[in-house]
Amino acid sequence: MLLLDGRPLQSRSSLRGIGTYTRGLISGLVELGDAGEIGLLLARGAPDPPEVGLHGVRPARERIALLHPTLQPAADPFLIARALRRIRPELYHGVEFGQPVVARVPVVVTVHDLIPFLYPRDYPWVRRSRALARRLLPRADRVIAVSQATARDVERLTRTPPSRVVVVPEGIAPMFEPATPAAIDEVRHRLGITRPFLLAVGAFDPRKRIQLLADVVRRVRSRHDVELVIAGEQGNFLWPVRGALAAAGLAACSRLAGHVTPEDLVALYTGTSCLVFTSAYEGFGLPPLEAMACGSPAAVFANSSLVEIAGPASVVQPDGDAAAMADAVCAILDDDSGRARRAVAGREWTAKFTWQRAAQLTFDVYKQAIRR
Template sequence: MEIAIDYASAVWQGAGIGRYTRALVRELLRLDRENRYILLFPAGLPGWPAPFLDHLRTLRDMRPDLRLRPLPLTDRYLAIFWQRLRIPLPVETLCGRVDLFFSPDFVLPPQRRGRRVVTIHDLAFLVYPECAVPRMTWYLHGAVSRAAARADLVLAGSESCRQDVLRFLCLPPERVVVLYSGVESYYRPLDDPARLAEVRRRYALPERFLLTVGTIEPRKNLPRLFQALSTLPEGIRLPLLVAGKPGWLYQETFDTVERLGLQRWVRFLGFVPDEDMVGLYNLALAVVYPSLYEGFGVPPLEGMACGTPVLTSNVSAMPEVVGDAALLVDPKDPASIAEGLRRLIEDEALRAVLRAAGPERARLFTWERAGRQLYELFRRVLGQK
């Protein structure tokens, strides 16, 4: 069977859905020797190439039969072409006949025939529309609803996300299944003093600090986290490092630091590459992630995999992912967040329990498991036995 995959996010996005797509497709190609695969992606323009193309060589070495279909445009232009202008150019025109098309990034292109599978990572734009740019909410509502209606199978990032899909998009329950993400094996407790010392030097890290990770946007709830931090007595308060680049509607986040006088206590690191993130997780006293809503929630899982105590929200997918291996708080209540911070900072016994429980919980979420489940789902959709 011929299976084509929308690989745009994998070559244009370093984290988030880009990382999800690279890891999931890697494991799928390693496991499935029965079907033939085509990766369709916008490779960029002259002087503006896609930034994450190098790993394709590794995929071709692993699967010499893998076919690549690069397009001479950017991911933005491709989205405009298919989703905003809704140009009815079928995907078969670009990659030939396919038996199944898989999109790991919310939307589907026009397609004449064959099966369709799409991943919907979350419905934040419907659950928390105030946390998104209105034009983007309007676009996603239309494009994601159309993709879900056309798909033979929708993959949800968690059971929490699945319930949101059923509620908001009104799909039959049998067409929506949970496919959990994994955590890369290099997220682990490090016993490498030289490597840790180099990360500490590179980022001028204090001896003890808290870490939060993610794109800076309203859903990450950083203003309430800063408010909680500001209420802790200075005798126990720790510096908070924010690893992640600005996304959208982020000005309130920066203004809150100024308004609360936390310039000494909050540092914005910008985007941090994976090889340094492992060190940051290991060096942090705790990972704090009081997000308002997640379809899965990768940073808490990465922190737990590294053996670092985690504080996260008691809503949406977070309890489902972390289980009993993290400290849960009410993300809408700064007092609840502050009490959680205080407990993690002061209670060494609690931190020891979470350090032991985190890696064990994280081992439940592997990309090999996700790839195998996706392979079996493809076989089911294609009617293979």
């Protein structure tokens, strides 16, 4: 049995990138057909995720105690080690750290990013809680990095031998394709969007740089009558987001949509004039790819993995240069024929980012780890 850490599917993480990754990988492995029995290591006392029972995916008989979020990462290496001794899978895959302190089975760990160690002042408690996981990483039989940028960080910050680090890009769910005009009109009406709009996606923690986004949009609005829509649950960052938009004079022309359904997100991606992505660091960066898959251009800054995934439908500007980003977005808004060409190019570029391909590459890593 291949055992995957399925706990991200039982919590609020299911709505974040880690949930997308875990679901996508499971679906890809199931379609692959060669992976055999797939088990999920789950948390005790939390409801089973919908993936349990799907095409033979089943929960492991041993479960992990559910602790306070600040304690869970520090306790996981010991709890998972005990569970693996009892379950005895053929291989264990920690999809977001979750590495055992010791194991008698091959261990693969996916690293999406090392943001808490790159921005320690912004994420102090996360950095402390992940300290043991960082030290354990070189012991894994194989480490999957979701981008070349993340692979470089893994090798530099954890001293994991390069021979054990394998880059496996993430996939895009098949549902990310151009929405119908009716779907776009419906979500525009429901959110009160009456003009062309720029789109931002995600929770604006410090590295997402809400002040920079507000500056870019303010500059664009000096030349184009556009609105700003931000999709994503902001949680503790709601008031800083509102404050930054108000300070830039954007309160009246901004829509904070909060968490949106996948169907609404597809409609927003399709209907936007441009996705504006101001993040300072991304381990992979799904929103630009999802926007391109839906036929819309994306504007990103030249940092981290974004230069890898940008593709021909994106515009890439010097990191942090709001004026350059605004000029690039305005150029897109001024060129309808160019936008149509970008839509075609973007769809072609994103077609290679599938969960089937990610699952095949991941399964190849499993075989390497088992042979090691």
